[in-house]
Amino acid sequence: MKRTFAISLLTLIACLPGNVLGKPAPAHTKTKMPSVVITENDPQNAAFYEQAEAAIMSGNYQLLIDEADKMIRSEPGNPEHYYARAMAKAMARDYAGSNEDLTMVIELMDKKQINGITKDDVWMSIADMTFLIGNVDGGRKAISKAAALGNAKAKSWIELHRTDHPRNAHEFFMLAGKYKNDEVPYALALLSQAIKLQPDYAEAYYERGVANSTLNPGQALSDFDKAIALKPGFTAAFSQRGLVRRLQGDAPGSLLDAAAANRLEPTSIETLQNLAMSHAMAENHAEAIKSYSKLIELEPDNAGYYVLRAMAKLKTGDRTSAIADYRYASDLGNEYALFYLYDNGLVKPRNAEELCKIGIMLVNNSRDSEAISTFSKAIDADPSCAIAYYGRAKVKYITENTEGALMDLRKAMELDAKVAEKYADNRGLKPSLVMIYLNLGRNRRSAGRMQEALGYFDKAVEQTPGYAVSFYERGLTRASAGMAQGAIEDMMKAANLGHQAAASWLKEKR
Known part of the structure; x- marks a missing residue:
């Protein structure tokens, strides 16, 4: 059987290690990037498929790039191989390199499509990569190319964005805020343009850093550095830089930033949360407990703080107090807390x-x-x-x-x-009671016990009179039991409720 590997570039990027709080990056819904398709029946492609799986699991995307390089060297005129390398480079966050390979795909494509990928799909991918490297005009031009080839999403994008004509850094910044949650690449490009027009725009560096936290953590850290240099009291920039550092495994750096943010705003929930988690990561469990205790003072009904404080207390060996925190979290409605105690044999x-x-x-x-x-x-x-x-x-x-x-x-x-x-x-x-009745009815029908089956299907119909499946199943049973007229009546009701198989059954009987 032919096996395929199909995945969107931005979907892959959203799943990379270091994703903020483990959440996917906001979906870029207006210009969805097409999938790379690799077929297993080609030995080279099969090798790339296996390497892709290994790379995604290990985070070693250079292995994937190297495999794509081999494919290109052996068959330099094959656009599929360049598309494969474009995917690999995007996973490695080399958006400029990915863009170059996508451009080669356009040049080499002599057919309307390769494995389901059309030229307009590639242009849409080029648009995303171009936005990710900060080029607003280039991204728009790529989308226009896709629209000229008939791409419906590109046409919709152009129509939606036809009034996007910012004139200065502030307008680019404000427009980026409009799209930062669902069109991240475009928002990034707008922020880059704002920074280009106003190099001392600390808030633009900060927002670009936030947007890049998943897509390009290295660039995000650089942007937060710049924002802090321009605005030394920028609490949010310290907090976000600390968060990215923590997700990158930099415990000392994360703790320094969290402490700096907390000094600037000592009663802020956000700075205290970051400080507590940074202490926990650095295994400063006593300090983490102090921070969680302050959070509990501010939000005494937040069960999550009790769970986190309990985890830190267990690390210090304070089992009795940890169990008390877990139990209190459970009383506040956190079902995980009680389950943890039970599953670890701490309580009955x-x-x-x-x-x-x-x-x-x-x-x-x-x-x-x-x-x-x-x-x-x-x-x-x-x-x-x-x-x-x-x-x-x-x-x-x-x-x-x-x-x-x-x-x-x-x-x-x-x-x-x-x-x-x-x-x-x-x-x-x-x-669902109706599903139980349907399953019991099917079971009885399979055993040839038609009257019992009909009894259960009657109950299913009674339970949900507007559910087509109940009428369809009873119709099949009536037909098997020789109740032709009743079967037709049930199938007509099911068909009128939109059941296609019932409609086909009626058509065959005519």
């Missing part, structure tokens, strides 16, 4: 409520057998605990014990307090 659940909280976390971690056992213990501790029945029903449904799921769900609904039902819904615990 005290009641059905705590058992249910642990059961929910076990479900979320796909530990199904443990979850069923835990919910069963909660039921033993409190037979009127509807949440435990909801939770056990969900796990039984997941593990295809549909009969058991139905019994537990019915019991939960009997006990039902509406608060419990809402709680179960909000945590994804409550399995």
Whole structure:
């Protein structure tokens, strides 16, 4: 079977190590970069595919560039190989080099497309790379080339941005703020233009640093350096530089910046958070505890601070106090806190409520057998605990014990307090009753027990009268049972509700 490797350049960049707080970079929704497609049936491409997987896992993108170089040397006229190297360079944050290779792809493409990549797709990639190196006009020209080739996204981009005509550094800066959350490359180019027009624009350096924190951490650090040099009391620049340094593994540098920001604004939540995390990274756990304690004074109901302080206390060997913090975080609603204590053998659940909280976390971690056992213990501790029945029903449904799921769900609904039902819904615990009925109906139909199957499908229809699948499944069962007229009626209802298979069934019967 032919195997393909298809991935967007910006998607790859967003997933690189050092991504801010582990969150993806904001999506560049207006000019989506096309995917590189590498086919496994070509030995060279297959090697590149394997290297790509290894590079993404290890962060050693030079290996990928070297592999693409070999492909180019062996077949210098193949645009696919240049596109592969463009991807590799983008992953390595060499946007100028990526742009050069993309330009070669345009020159070498003698067909309308290569493995699904069209010339207009390449021009859109060139636009992104051009914006990333700070060239507003060049990016716009590349998008115009894509639009001339019929690219719908390029045409939409031009229409959306036709009024973007800033005249001075401040206007470029303000326009960048408009696009910084969903069009990062374009915003970066606008900020670079603002800096070009006004080299002492500290706020523009800061904003460009923030935008580059994921795409180009080295450039981000340089921008924060410049912002601080221009404006020595720039608290946010110290904080952001410290954050990037922490994500780069520079514990001493991160701590210096966090401390500087905190000195400038000692009661700021943000500076205290950064200081606490920097102390923790530097293994100054006693100092981290002090910072988390100050945060708790400012925000006493923030469960996360208690969890983080508990983690630091465990590092210092203060187990009793750490357990108290975890328990308090749990009382504030942090279900992870109690689960951590349970999972590490630090405490035993005290009641059905705590058992249910642990059961929910076990479900979320796909530990199904443990979850069923835990919910069963909660039921033993409190037979009127509807949440435990909801939770056990969900796990039984997941593990295809549909009969058991139905019994537990019915019991939960009997006990039902509406608060419990809402709680179960909000945590994804409550399995869909209609899906249980449908699964039971299909099971009975497969076993040839048509009357039982019809009984379950009747209940599914009764439960959700507007759900096409219920009518379709009952129609199939009626047809199998020789109930032709009833089958047609069900299929017509399903088709009217938009069920394509039902419509096809009716067409065949005419």
